[in-house]
Amino acid sequence: MNVFQILPELNSGGVERGTVEFGRELVRRGHASTVVSAGGRQVARLEAEGSEHIQLPVHRKSLLSLQWVRPLRRLLVERKPDIVHVRSRVPAWLAWLAWRNMPAQARPHLVSTFHGMYSVNAYSAVMARGERIIAISAAVRDYIIENYPGADPETIRLIHRGVDAAEFCHGFMPSPQWREAFFQANPGLVNKRLLLMPGRLSRWKGQLDFIALMAELRRRGIVDIHGLVVGSSDGAKQQYERELRTAVQAGGLQDSVSFLGHRNDMKELYAIADIVYNLSNRPEPFGRTVTEALSIGTPVIAYDRGGPAEVLRDCFPPGLADPATLATVTMDVLSQAPAIALKQHYLLSTQVAKTIATYEELL
Structure with a gap:
């Protein structure tokens, strides 16, 4: 054809x-x-x-x-x-x-x-x-x-x-060279459990909820974690990025949240993360980051709405949350992440x- x-x-x-x-x-x-x-x-x-x-x-x-x-x-x-x-x-x-x-x-x-x-x-x-x-x-x-x-x-x-299982293969581990370069550039992340929030910096994508989650986890005494916000803020979205950074400062989270910008090494970031998040505040049609992370074997937490919830119901039900239960679900997954089973149709x-x-x- x-x-x-x-x-x-x-x-x-x-x-x-x-x-x-x-x-x-x-x-x-x-x-x-x-x-x-x-x-x-x-x-x-x-x-x-x-x-x-x-x-x-x-x-x-x-x-x-x-x-x-x-x-x-x-x-x-x-x-x-x-x-x-x-x-x-x-x-x-x-x-x-x-x-x-x-x-x-x-x-x-x-x-x-x-x-x-x-x-x-x-x-x-x-x-x-x-x-x-x-x-x-x-x-x-x-x-x-x-x-x-x-x-x-x-x-x-x-x-x-569909996710390319050959690229995002289960159990993938970054090379020693990548790990060394990444942690040299981000020394504050060493020996921390990493919570990854990927996606364009846009209000509906839920980065403000992620920052609020980091503050709540600290309030509950979870201090060995670090949040990674990955995504660019092109054009009109730059004001939103400034709002996010202000929220981090207001919450005293400067040492707990990092903004990594646009990245071409998402596979490696999924692999080193303990949890990946999708917190869109309106139903998303699918959520590519969800299947990519699950394919590698990293737990995903998402709100129970739209396409991401559809994937989690099929492949990782313990990752379903809502704004009120987000911190509790995170603590449960951090304590013992259940098995992930990515279905063939993804x-x-x-x-x-x-x-x-x-x-x-x-x-």
């Missing part, structure tokens, strides 16, 4: 990383993989792993982006993909407008993935216009059925986002197989 994936950019983020991984897996199975985006730091990896990248500014939420409908249609006519797979709303609009005016017998099949619980309006409704609609969790599938009456439930396929190999099967239905 000749598969085009279209998304805004290829920088950080779960959708972007998943697109790159899926492109690699398509190539491994003998298919042609092309990604259309505005570019970004992951383009080099994408191309090194065998996919082609075509740079178009399909990321801007502006009516001016409509000027790219015709160039995109010409691209589809010239390159003749079998599948066009859209992963975000602006690119989905551009792709759908280009696609719908192609002759029916000559146009590719259109697939969309709901990577989020999008706002319910005409702008988001384009994600329900694919010939097949992929929901990345049961929570997202139910959201689509409840809020998008134009989406035929028969076209929806539940395909969980693996990348399963995701790839189910997605290719969805393509083949259409072909």
